[in-house]
Amino acid sequence: MLLVSDYQVLLERLPIGLIYQCHRAGKQFSATTANQAAYKLLSLNGQQDLQTQLNKIEFEMDPELSSSAKKICLDATLIKQAMNGDYINRRDLMVDSRPLHLQSEIIPTADGEWRLLCIQPRDHRLFVQASETGDILNAEISLRDTLAFDKLISRLSTQFINTSQKDVEPRINETLAALGEFCQADRTYIFQFNNQLNKQSNTHEWVREGITQHIDELQNLTENILPWFFKHIRQEGIFVIHDVDKIPEAGASEQALFRLEDIQSVICVAMYAAGQLIGFVGCDMVARQRQWSEADIRRIKLVGEMIANALQSQRYLESLEQTRQELMSVNQRLQHLAQKDALTGLANRRHFDNTLDMELRRAKRQRLPLSLALLDIDMFKAYNDHYGHPTGDAALKSLSLLLQKHFQRSGELVGRYGGEEFAIILPGRTIEQAAKDFAQLQTKLAEQAITHPCSTITNSLTISVGICALPLENDVKQITTTRLIANADQALYQAKKEGRNRVITRPIE
Numbered sequence: 001m002l003l004v005s006d007y008q009v010l011l012e013r014l015p016i017g018l019i020y021q022c023h024r025a026g027k028q029f030s031a032t033t034a035n036q037a038a039y040k041l042l043s044l045n046g047q048q049d050l051q052t053q054l055n056k057i058e059f060e061m062d063p064e065l066s067s068s069a070k071k072i073c074l075d076a077t078l079i080k081q082a083m084n085g086d087y088i089n090r091r092d093l094m095v096d097s098r099p100l101h102l103q104s105e106i107i108p109t110a111d112g113e114w115r116l117l118c119i120q121p122r123d124h125r126l127f128v129q130a131s132e133t134g135d136i137l138n139a140e141i142s143l144r145d146t147l148a149f150d151k152l153i154s155r156l157s158t159q160f161i162n163t164s165q166k167d168v169e170p171r172i173n174e175t176l177a178a179l180g181e182f183c184q185a186d187r188t189y190i191f192q193f194n195n196q197l198n199k200q201s202n203t204h205e206w207v208r209e210g211i212t213q214h215i216d217e218l219q220n221l222t223e224n225i226l227p228w229f230f231k232h233i234r235q236e237g238i239f240v241i242h243d244v245d246k247i248p249e250a251g252a253s254e255q256a257l258f259r260l261e262d263i264q265s266v267i268c269v270a271m272y273a274a275g276q277l278i279g280f281v282g283c284d285m286v287a288r289q290r291q292w293s294e295a296d297i298r299r300i301k302l303v304g305e306m307i308a309n310a311l312q313s314q315r316y317l318e319s320l321e322q323t324r325q326e327l328m329s330v331n332q333r334l335q336h337l338a339q340k341d342a343l344t345g346l347a348n349r350r351h352f353d354n355t356l357d358m359e360l361r362r363a364k365r366q367r368l369p370l371s372l373a374l375l376d377i378d379m380f381k382a383y384n385d386h387y388g389h390p391t392g393d394a395a396l397k398s399l400s401l402l403l404q405k406h407f408q409r410s411g412e413l414v415g416r417y418g419g420e421e422f423a424i425i426l427p428g429r430t431i432e433q434a435a436k437d438f439a440q441l442q443t444k445l446a447e448q449a450i451t452h453p454c455s456t457i458t459n460s461l462t463i464s465v466g467i468c469a470l471p472l473e474n475d476v477k478q479i480t481t482t483r484l485i486a487n488a489d490q491a492l493y494q495a496k497k498e499g500r501n502r503v504i505t506r507p508i509e
């Protein structure tokens, strides 16, 4: 058996608060002592006399557990009783609003005995399991606890329901914090499988103040790192370790990892979505060991289900959004294609007509100039006949490119209007300005010198252009796209008639 002095050293080191007296056989000894933990818990100080301070302690009834919530001052009676060797076990008291559990103990030694009053911060949730049969107070506490947790869950799930997709992440973090606080855990977290279901990553983590975070290190873990853990999660949907030191040989890797992270107890519960395992939610105890109760398991399961649902609907919404984006971009591409001429990449006739209609309305509304040109390659039949259709196609493409480069002002649009006929909308350009633009285009085309051996005009490819425009002074209300096109066509016809390779303007009739 240990000697008194051995006990004294030991008691000082204990994390539980202790008020104690030593009683040697045959001698009455009444000096009361308190260990460091008791000093902390009861807010004692080293300067004043301990006995005086103990006498002044006010124990209050925990209002959570008493309907009267009456403050009762027990003075040091409880301490005195314990020191007299009476049995004390009170779980309904508080000191300075701190819930405490007081329990007396008598420990025999080789030369006498120790009388102790053990003082621990009371977390009724932690002591539910240790309750004695018929302990009505604990039953009541447990019931209150269940109700409190159910309330919390219902508040959190209402929040989840009313949460937009962008707020799901903070909600999950909030829920993990609530779980951690309620279960008095040191760390709570979520792990999720990747799409191939072969790797897990820590996606959300809450830690109590002073506890190290591990989220960054726990990414893309494969099952072979923690085979025993994954076997449990897959087969049983739950993994409970009360004491990491007692993990069997099969869980050696798990034990090493937990020790590395200073984990003493751990619990993980699988999360499922549409019947498929998508990850797990877990709680770690770092500061102390923990016997996980059935109530803890139930709580963690509930939280896991809630988070799994939120994650699942987030995934649905994300994939819905992705599909919507893909559809939109396919639509845009299709729309783009539907507006283009396949050979030249210019606007096709339909797109051109729609745009002309729109530009005409705008020009009328804003009283702005608008010119329209029709353009045709001279003697293209002869060109085709000489070189063949494919070379004819190439010539059409070269001219298209030149047109596109030349007409790049805002709103200008080049379209393929017929076989070797092109049309150009020039918003904001008067007929004179448009004529100048096409004269410059002719020069550029001449510079390209696309050989046309059968032309009677020059030995390279030339174009004829007919332009018409909205009159600036007259009333334009009655002018339609058909009239604009007809006038431009007549101007083009005139250009052909007058010898080709020229630009003819024609004010609208």
Ligand SMILES: Nc1nc2c(ncn2[C@@H]2O[C@H](COP(=O)(O)OP(=O)(O)OP(=O)(O)O)[C@@H](O)[C@H]2O)c(=O)[nH]1
Pocket (backbone or CB within 6 Å): 343, 376, 377, 378, 379, 380, 381, 382, 384, 388, 389, 390, 391, 392, 393, 396, 418, 419, 420, 496, 500
């Ligand atoms: N290579 C090629 N040729 C085309 C295409 N579309 C129309 N053509 C040809 O363009 C030629 C047009 O000939 P015409 O309408 O007789 O006019 P032209 O020979 O250019 O004579 P003018 O217009 O009076 O100077 C025809 O030979 C058509 O086959 C096309 O997509 N590719």
